Amino acid sequence: xxxxxxxxxxxNICRSxxxxxxxxxxxPGRDIGSAGLGALVGHGVEPTARALAEADGLDxxxxxxxxxxxxxxxxADLILVMSSGQRRAVGELAPEALGKTMMLGQWLPGSxxxxxxxxxxxxxxxxxxxxxxxxTDAWATRL
Numbered sequence: 001x002x003x004x005x006x007x008x009x010x011x012n013i014c015r016s017x018x019x020x021x022x023x024x025x026x027x028p029g030r031d032i033g034s035a036g037l038g039a040l041v042g043h044g045v046e047p048t049a050r051a052l053a054e055a056d057g058l059d060x061x062x063x064x065x066x067x068x069x070x071x072x073x074x075x076a077d078l079i080l081v082m083s084s085g086q087r088r089a090v091g092e093l094a095p096e097a098l099g100k101t102m103m104l105g106q107w108l109p110g111s112x113x114x115x116x117x118x119x120x121x122x123x124x125x126x127x128x129x130x131x132x133x134x135x136t137d138a139w140a141t142r143l
Contacts (some may be wrong), residue, residue, distance in 0.1 A: 002143050004031045005102065006076035008086055010038030012065035014049045014118050014125075015082050019104060019132045021058040026140035033076075035088050048125040056133070064105035073097040080104040080139070082114040105131060107138035126133065 007021060009016035016034035025034045045053065045060045053060045060127040073079060073094040081087045091098035105112040114131045117124040 002030070002078040003007070004034070004077045005143075006072055007032070007034040008036050008038055008053070008068055008079060008081045008090065009034070010082075010086070010116055011043075011118060012039040012067075013046045013063075014116065015114060015128060015132060017045050017060055017063045017065075018049055018053045018058065018113045018129065019080070019136055020063075021053060021060050022056075022076050022132060023140065024134035024135060025058065025062065027143060030143075033072070034063075035066050035072055038070050039067040041065055041067055048122055049117070049129070052125055052129045053097045067139060070094045073101075076085065076100065078143075082116070084113065096135065104139070107134045108135055111119060 007016040007019045012035055020032050020034040043065045045063050069103055070093055079090060079097060080102060081090060082104055087101050090101045103112040105114045114128060117128040
């Protein structure tokens with residue numbers, strides 16, 4: 001069973017912390033974390049992403065962005081990324097982790113990439129939030 005999950009995005013302030021909160025709610029008792037390939041270390045969840053998360057009943061108030069490390073990748077049982085480029089980057093950082101690195105949007109119809117809404121419109125954030133909800137729901141039924 002996958003006990004330790006790690007959700008990865010770019011800055012660890014928009015997609016991965018929200019997906020982490022969604023998975024934490026759906027999979028109680030699991031160790032679920034998040035990190036960024038180019039994290040804005042120490043920053044909280046981006047205000048629009050936070051507002052949408054809180055409207056969805058998620059608590060992201062205590063999140064502080066952290067940089068992805070090889071140690072995090074090694075410790076995780078399953079690593080969920082937002083794009084194929086991020087999957088490649090994980091493989092460059094820790095080649096042994098590539099086999100346990102999957103796309104968060106793998107079960108979504110169409111493209112499995114979940115776009116980065118950073119510095120985009122509220123509508124872009126709403127679209128991504130919906131993708132995250134659908135993707136995490138799909139993973140939760142399979143884990």
